Every structure is written in structure tokens, then in C-alpha cells.
Amino acid sequence: DTGVSQDPRHKITxxxxxxxxxxxxxxxxxRLYWYRQTLGQGPEFLTYFQNEAQxxxxxxxxxxxxxxxxxGSFSTLEIQRTxxxxxxMYLCASSLTGQETQYFGPGTRLLVL
Amino acid sequence: GENxxxxxxxxxxxxxxxxxxxxxxxxSASNYFPWYKQELGKRPQLIxxxxxxxxxxxxxxxxxxxxxxxxxxxxxITETQPEDSAVYFCAASMVDSSYKLIFGSGTRLLVRP
Numbered sequence: 001d002t003g004v005s006q007d008p009r010h011k012i013t014x015x016x017x018x019x020x021x022x023x024x025x026x027x028x029x030x031r032l033y034w035y036r037q038t039l040g041q042g043p044e045f046l047t048y049f050q051n052e053a054q055x056x057x058x059x060x061x062x063x064x065x066x067x068x069x070x071x072g073s074f075s076t077l078e079i080q081r082t083x084x085x086x087x088x089m090y091l092c093a094s095s096l097t098g099q100e101t102q103y104f105g106p107g108t109r110l111l112v113l
Numbered sequence: 114g115e116n117x118x119x120x121x122x123x124x125x126x127x128x129x130x131x132x133x134x135x136x137x138x139x140x141s142a143s144n145y146f147p148w149y150k151q152e153l154g155k156r157p158q159l160i161x162x163x164x165x166x167x168x169x170x171x172x173x174x175x176x177x178x179x180x181x182x183x184x185x186x187x188x189x190i191t192e193t194q195p196e197d198s199a200v201y202f203c204a205a206s207m208v209d210s211s212y213k214l215i216f217g218s219g220t221r222l223l224v225r226p
Contacts, residue, residue, distance in 0.1 A: 102159075
């Protein structure tokens with residue numbers, strides 16, 4: 001297990017299209033987080049899963065965004081009707097209950113034209 | 114909600130000198146403070162963290178100090194090396210909650226050979 005993985009690493013799409021990203025956490029990590037990072041800024045929290053339950057969503061997560069973690073392992077983040085303002089790096093992180101450390105994936109860089 | 118401010122936004126030091134990055138947080142309930150290093154195009158990586166029940170923690174050339182009363186914490190890097198050049202992010206979290214991380218805006222550190 002080499003850590004958190006994300007796919008794809010890069011995505012270019014046209015405004016109005018739907019995109020889906022995947023995150024595979026470290027094995028046995030039951031907590032999974034999604035963050036968004038724009039150029040020159042720190043990551044911003046989007047949503048959090050404990051096992052398959054989505055327990056918290058940021059106000060940043062508009063109704064065009066949906067995240068799932070159906071079996072408590074990998075997670076997907078879907079953005080519908082993309083807008084240019086959605087262009088950012090989408091980072092996934094995982095951790096183990098009782099341990100504070102979050103391990104980040106390499107991110108998916110999204111560019112909306 | 115929690116807000117984390119980070120200064121300076123850029124820092125240039127001569128190799129061998131020390132570097133100090135400072136962060137302040139707003140929510141007194143925050144009790145976990147990690148520091149991440151992010152090299153260009155790579156994932157954030159944890160370099161050191163501190164919990165609110167201690168005032169200082171060291172790991173070789175890196176140290177973090179925490180002042181709970183003033184609600185600020187700092188990263189100290191001694192004997193800087195060119196490979197320390199990166200963007201550094203501080204973050205705050207409440208470990209009794211979702212453990213979501215609230216990040217500062219980052220400090221770009223340049224170590225001049």
C-alpha cells in the first residue's frame with residue numbers, strides 16, 4: 001500500500017459538463033476527506049466520511065457537488081454542470097479513527113474551459 | 114467557524130539561517146495543529162504536529178510552538194537547506210469533532226544556496 005491514490009490526476013472539461021473523481025484511501029482508514037485547493041491558497045474542507053456515512057458537508061459544497069463512499073472504501077466526487085469557478089485541485093485525504101494525522105493523495109487538477 | 118491566518122506569505126532565507134512561520138487561530142476549541150509541506154505539483158505532506166496539551170515539539174531541525182492563551186502557533190526550521198524550499202501550510206482541527214482541517218493560506222519558503 002503506497003498511500004492515498006486519486007484518479008484522474010488531470011481533467012480538462014468544458015463548462016456545463018459533468019465530471020467524476022475517484023479517491024482510494026489507505027487500506028483500513030475509515031475516515032475520508034475531500035478538500036479543494038485553488039492557486040496560492042490552502043486546501044478548503046469540502047466533505048467528510050466515516051466509513052460509508054457522509055457526516056459533514058461544507059457550505060462550499062453546492063448542490064452541483066455530490067460525494068459518495070458506498071462500501072466504506074473508495075470515494076467518488078461528482079461535479080455536475082461544471083463552471084469555470086470549479087477549476088481547482090481536488091485533494092482527498094484519509095485517516096484512522098483515533099488518530100489525527102490525515103494523509104493526502106496527489107490530487108486531481110480540474111480545468112474548466 | 115474556525116479561521117486560520119498565516120504569515121508571512123513569502124519568506125526568503127540564506128542557506129543555514131533559520132525560518133519562522135506564524136499562524137493564529139480563532140476557535141479556542143481547536144486542539145490539534147499540524148504543519149504540511151507542499152512541493153510544486155505534489156501532495157501536502159505532514160512534517161510535524163502538536164496537540165494542545167503541549168507547548169513545544171521538536172523533530173531534528175523542525176520545531177513547533179503553541180501558545181493557547183494567545184491562540185497562535187509557529188513553525189521553526191533551523192539550519193535551512195535548499196530542499197526545504199516549498200510551500201508550508203499550518204492547520205487547526207478539533208479532534209473531538211470531524212477532525213476536519215482548517216488551513217492557513219500558506220507560506221512560500223525559498224532557501225537561497
